Structures are given as structure tokens and as C-alpha cells.
Amino acid sequence: MPAKQELLTHLPTEFGGLQAGPVERVEHELEPWEKRCHALADVLDFHKIINTEEKRRGVEALGAELIGKLTYYERWIVAFANILFEKGILTPDDVAGKMEEVAARLGEARPGT
């Protein structure tokens, strides 16, 4: 199938039927933040804030490059941020401000200091 046509028939998260290399049986114990991220996804679903299908579409909306470069839970947390912005639940400024606060609490120098 021509490459442009394949872009249409297979959105970035639709892998079924594509060519790929051998299966490597990799697995890893989740890092604490990854497990928290998973639990956050479940809790957001319980509260009907973000459901599984919205989450998947949120990942798809990141586009092929980010999907290819971010790890699984990195994709999830970025998708959550974007979906929460879209729904008007949080703003980018809210998150940026909180990230600075978190960094300061963790003892990181602020940029420029």
C-alpha cells in the first residue's frame, strides 16, 4: 500500500496488520510514578472524567512522532493533560505553576537561579 494511503488506513495507534520485527519478550516492573499514573487513569475513569476510549484517542492525538518517542506512561500523562485542558478542567498555566511548585518542593533550582 502506498505510504500516504497507509497513513490514512492506520492512524498512529493502529498497529494491526503493519509490518514489524520479531516480538522481544520484554517486561519491566513499573516505576512508582508509572503505577500512580495507571491508578490515576482508573480513578479518572471511575469519576467519568476521562474514560478508556478518550484516553486512547488522547494518545492518538499526540501524533506519530510523540507516540514513537514517548514511553507508554509518558504518553498517558501527556494525553491526560491535553484532555483536561480540552475539557476546561485544568489550564496549561495551572499545570505549569504546579510543576514549578513541585520542582521547588523537591529541592530543584528554579530556572535562572
Next chain:
Amino acid sequence: MAEHKHGHGHDHDHDHDDRDHDRAAAGIGSGDYVPGYFEKLEMSIRELLVERKLIGADEIRRQIEVLDSRTPALGAKVVARAWVDAEFKKRLLADGRGACEELGISFYDDTGLIVLENTDDVHNLVVCTLCSCYPRPVLGLPPDWYKLKPYRARAVTEPRAVLAEFGTIIPGDVEVRVSDSTAKVRFLVLPKRPKGSENFSEEKLAALVTRDSMIGVVPVELK
């Protein structure tokens, strides 16, 4: 590494500012661990949602406990029961979720479960081509290979080749059926009971059943 082991996903109470508390919660003990950008993003989103009372402070911690309580041992218990109890097996194949709940396995994620029986004529394989849907209430979290491109891409078009990479050779006269999971419907393979296990207790049978056999990539074998 962490000097003191904290529960994963410790929730934060920011009425008291406690840096060590946060560092421990983030898995930091000796000070050589610096949370990356995405971890800080996770912390920030979670804290904002808690501050705005959209989620409860304890809910994340409780859900982590739920996640930690789900392992393939639950699925193995279901499989072993089906092997020794024909009536249970009937109910399991008719209503996967209902039969699991009968054994005390709760479904926290509002998903249905279809149990697929392997026989002498049919071998079942489960995949999620779109992402990573998986019967988490009965198997826990999926392995990385299940979520990565090679398995998801190829399981639906060349399942026999994929199975061979797991060391599983399915004879040509056995049908291979691949089931693609969705957000709402998950699949669990009921593997074939291995020959030579006729006199095994239910408990001993359960010990034979591996996670991968319930995804359908390997058979259950006597140890």
C-alpha cells in the same frame, strides 16, 4: 536506591510541607533520584485534581492497592476451577465476568470478559491492536511486549509466526483464532489441561497456569 520503602503512589497531604515526605513518595531515599519531567507532570496533575476535589486524596493509593492485588494467580484459579468443575466451566464460557465474580474476583474497571476455550481443534490468541486493553482484573497489568508494536502489529496477520517466536508451534490442522480486545470487552484464554495432570488437585493445577498461557502465547505444561 531508596533507603526506606514507601508504599507506591503515596498520596500527599500538602497541608504540611514536607519535602522528605514527597521525595519518599516519589521513591527517593538517598537523594540521587531526581523525578523526570513526566513524573513531575503526573504529580502536578494529580495534586491539582485533588485540590479541586475532583478526585479524593486516598483514591490513588487505594487503586494502587487494587492493582497490586491483581496477579495472574487469579486467572490461574479460574482456569483450574474450570478444569475440575464442568458446570463452572459452562458458566465461565457463557459469562466470563459473572463466573469470575462467583470466585470473589471483582471487576473494578467496568469491562466485560469473554473466556475463549482452547481445544484440540482451536487455539486462541489475545491481542489489543489499538493499545493495551487486557483483562486486568484477573491477570493484573500486561507485560511490555503485549503493548509494543511487533506483537500488536503481527498477531492479527501472522499469528502462527508470532506464536513460533514464543516457542509455540500450532499444527496446521488446528485453527488459530485471534481476538482483538476493546475498551469494553476483554478476553481470557482457557488453556488446555495438560496431559498427565489427571490426578492433580485444583491447587496444584492452578500452579501450572501461567500468565502467558492465558494470553494464548504458550500452552500449559507440567513442570
